[in-house]
Amino acid sequence: MGSSDGGGKGMAVEIGSTVAGYRLLACIGRGGMGEVFTAEHPRLPRIDAVKVLHPALGSDPVFRARFEREADLVARLSHPAIVAVFDRGVADDRLWIAMEYVDGADASALITDRGVHPLLAIAIVTTVAAALDHAHRNGVLHRDVKPENVLIRPGGDPLLPDAVKLTDFGIARVRDEVTGLTGAGTTIGTLAYTPPEQIEGGELDPRSDQYALACTAFELLSGAPPFTAETQQSLVKAQLLDRPPAVTSRNPALPSPVDDVLRRALAKRSADRFVDCGQFAGALDAAVRGRLSGGLPAAPPTPVVQRPVPPATGRARRRRLPSRLVVAGVVAVAVLVGLGIAVGATTAPRPPDAALATPATPRVQVTPTSIEIGWDRVNGATHYLVRQGDTTVYIGSGDHWSMPRPVPGEYAFSVVAVSGDRTTSAVGPASAAVQVTTVWGELQPLVDLFPTVLPSTPVSTDAFDGMVCSGLVGSQLVGNPVQVQIFCTGPSGYQLTLGMYPTAGQRDSYYRQRFAGERTRPMATSGGHPGRVYTAESAPGTGSVTLLYDDGVRARVAAEVSTAGRPATAARSVLDRLPL
Template sequence: MIGRALNGRYELGEILGVGGMATVYRGHDHQLGRPVAVKVLNGGLADDPRFGERFGQEAQHAARLHHPRIVTVFDSGVDQGSPYIVMELVHGRPLSQLIAETTWLPVERAVGIAAAVCEALEVAHAAGLVHRDIKPGNIMITHEGGVKVVDFGIARASSSGAQLTQTAAVLGTAGYLSPEQATASPLDGRSDLYAVGCVLTEMLTGEPPFTADTSVAVAFRHVTEQPAPPSYRRPGLPPVLDTAVLRLLAKNPADRPADAAAARAELLAAVPVFTPADRTSELLAETRAMPPVPMPYQDQQRTSFLPPVAYPDAPEPARSRRSLAYAGVGLVAVAGAAVIGVLTLGGPDPSAAKAASTPSPSASTSASPTPSATPSAKQTPTGKPSPSPKLGPAAAVVALRAVVAQADPGKERDRYRALLDELDQAAQAFTAQEPQDAESALRNAQRLVRDLAKKHAIDNTTSQAWQAKLGALLAATD
């Protein structure tokens, strides 16, 4: 295709990207004398009317959207049986490449990019379009630091019941599927917000919320498991940012922000210490990567967040595992989604949705603000250091859960998962000031720990340590 001039006007140059559906070339518009990007439907797919229809809809959808955060579509056509779309040429690189080159992004950059994506989605949703494939590969970072959302190839008008896919098929990329998308349930713009939460988690921690060896397994985890707060993997993140991310990742769409504008406002409000109000516009425009910081903000002034919490060592982001889980997955048809739908009665599990509706305790435990970045070193009037602040029960449950999550489940994976769920329920109950619910969850956790010890999944020392912590937490419910 290189060197070919589509309809005698758009000359194709080097390949900029290849997906499962189309190939993007650097092009030149001979008529207007300007550089462009040309997306050409891959050979063979043009013969399938479903792909041809979907490709044509991308041009129609994107042409309706005019905003600096969205790549502009100039033209579309067919040349010798090959459908193509002519778009604005973005001088930059995809966010996926930026993430791959760093351990994680600085908080300001990550939140700024996510907020800019929400800005683009606000325009798309106002036009009645749901993107349905928000992922790092579809977010471009320009050389000037701008953010542009691309690829409305599987976007669908939210007011239309038309479906391009067969029953029990799911369009999207597994690592960023909302629960309703994974179960082929009705969806709206809040499904895109869930994907923004997945992308933001990956920017902050190096991995999306859920990974697995297969696309079906990843989709299943989106439906059935609760996500961990980003601070589990990257200690030191502001608790309020954990809250904002977990709100985006709520299983029940009703528990997410109402729309993209509300999500953007929550994200920008989540980093007030690092993002002064007068820098908001600058932050959204300037998104170039900065060198990764292994333990951010540990020496900075923190006037509105909790004192530092003693977390277990977080594992390094596993890039090879991340690439194994979803690299090369551009358009995923998850045939097993029907099974997921049956297991969840046609949608996300109501109890899981209820659990997700309550922000993570690590993001919402209350404590008195401290003017010092290192409260443990704060001087008393006598000149002696004051004692380290004691963890509240919710934060203590979070710390215990992090320890449990690092254990090797062996053959008792289901019991481990049940134990993590009970700890989540306990933490959420403490946060909601529901001591009876917390007590019930903690006693269930004690029973599961005993079962794990009997099955020799954990040794006696570990069992005793966990039981001691659970006993102390039970005392806090009195």
């Protein structure tokens, strides 16, 4: 980005340039909406952190409102454990926020496979709990509490940090405020720390942040959050239905009362959790130190409906996803729940309760990429089961479900209503059968460019290397202007992502921002197509290479290969082998 007194509008942010008088020193973080830099204050002898909105979002009034709201929300919070916001404004048509700089690392950097020392975990959780309770008293929910958003400045005592500060209220929402920016029906955040009510698009309250803090505490004490999975659908299912594991099963050195405290904070219903985060942190402190007396109320029963079991046959294969999957943009809850609960339960529901009316016939519509199912709500019902024959394919509190990319065949659905005490209605009448023929639809132009790589349909088995592929229209990542994407998983676990952009310029601009400071190297694919390659580590221990094509229609396409647990050289070897 050029300096505010003469830089060109739309130029890339560069180290050494100035933003509203702040001289940028180093890029210390990238998020869904922008980048964060250390910067010299224009007048004071102080280093601040300056967040700058991605250029692709600067002209979008919705994202501008979201970005400004981040500053306005946190600016009204004055607490020693919350990163302070000093100023905000616009420079070269780009929004920026100046914040307190914390010289340290986020909590995730401290976590080993056994977690951290229990007393350090207690120090972190207690401080974050105080910050959250302060925010809640001021009507602000964080909605994205996780180790990566807790900054730690170490002190002389390794078990007592000099500072613990909660950051990134960028997707927070003022309780009961209606702005249209992050309303019900969307979920933003990291699934491993996301409470069930947020996944389902339900009403959030301060105990939703308590759930995420409990997931963070669990990870600090054991080395991993309570629910981990190799697929997005399995992780969503666990958050909605599974009983939290005992943390002592992963860290036997902890006193057993710690299990009771965490199970209560991880209750599926927010009403069954602690009154506030401070009460949770106090109980956890007492349990870890062996001072908890009198016990806690019994952990609530976790499933509100019959737990589904995986079907034996008939479901389309899905691509494998990392267990700590960051949902960085606005993702339709119907899609998340559809992916997460598209598993079978061949056991029939409990006998019906006469107090619940039988649901009406659901409305079913086939689209090019999904089956859309809607139903009328039933008085007294809190959840609904959607059944395909004898198989439960959705469990949730909504009145609509989207089955993404179904396999070809005939489909009919019925609905069962479930009350708060887990009684059920009779099974409603089945819909008329609809016929599904699976095609790539809007993704076909991208498939046509790579006929020897991609399967002929989303469920075909003729892909190169026997890869399993699925597609997406648009992007789940804020700031990525990609039109369509196809994700494939190879037999050795490598991931191939192909994306088509509106123009080559938009593609190049996005990747320059994503790989700021990195240089490309020229290469030609095995098919003879020229391009440029970025080489990077897309996540700790995961090597990746990204190819930007330079010829013909492919000049709008990016191809990324990543290899979990292996270096970038392994990813480059896969890229060289693929007939791209």
